[in-house]
Amino acid sequence: EPEVTQTPSHQVTQMGQEVILRCVPISNHLYFYWYRQILGQKVEFLVSFYNNEISEKSEIFDDQFSVERPDGSNFTLKIRSTKLEDSAMYFCASSATASPNSPLHFGNGTRLTVT
């Protein structure tokens, strides 16, 4: 079964540094997402992306965050200047369509630790 893959599995960075989290969505999917989960908290939507544009973003996704699809396979999340409160699991997801009924397929996540 096709999978969404994410790298690295764990990223440790110092406050103020830039990080880039990488994802390879399922190959025939067209819609891409980033979610995050702070330890012990719920999974929270960050951003959705389609046709090289952001479709929707949450209030969490402020100017410190950006997304990019630099080539035909990768989808990245950049945090420009990390803060302690950015420490969380970051999940990439993809779906075949943007239909509300289209389920999301999640990657195995990147654990970001900001020290």
Add this chain to the structure above:
Amino acid sequence: RKEVEQDPGPFNVPEGATVAFNCTYSNSASQSFFWYRQDCRKEPKLLMSVYSSGNEDGRFTAQLNRASQYISLLIRDSKLSDSATYLCAVNTGGTALIFGKGTTLSVSS
């Protein structure tokens, strides 16, 4: 007001038991509903979509009550491997899924 609410549990049940979880949502315009399963420190995995007429997948049954704005998940004949956190997720018409905090199930022998 929380958008999607779940009883966090934990629900501790013996193998073979039947257990039910509820999830309430606040946005009456919500269009689609899902149950995901999440193992400790892993990604959410789709368990099942929830359809208006209710639907069943093996030991799992999901139901939707639009009037009362809740969805439910029933697990019959619980297995040890069913131990996990069950996340309710709701789409309110955009591209975002809104998740509940999850209900933890522990099945013991």
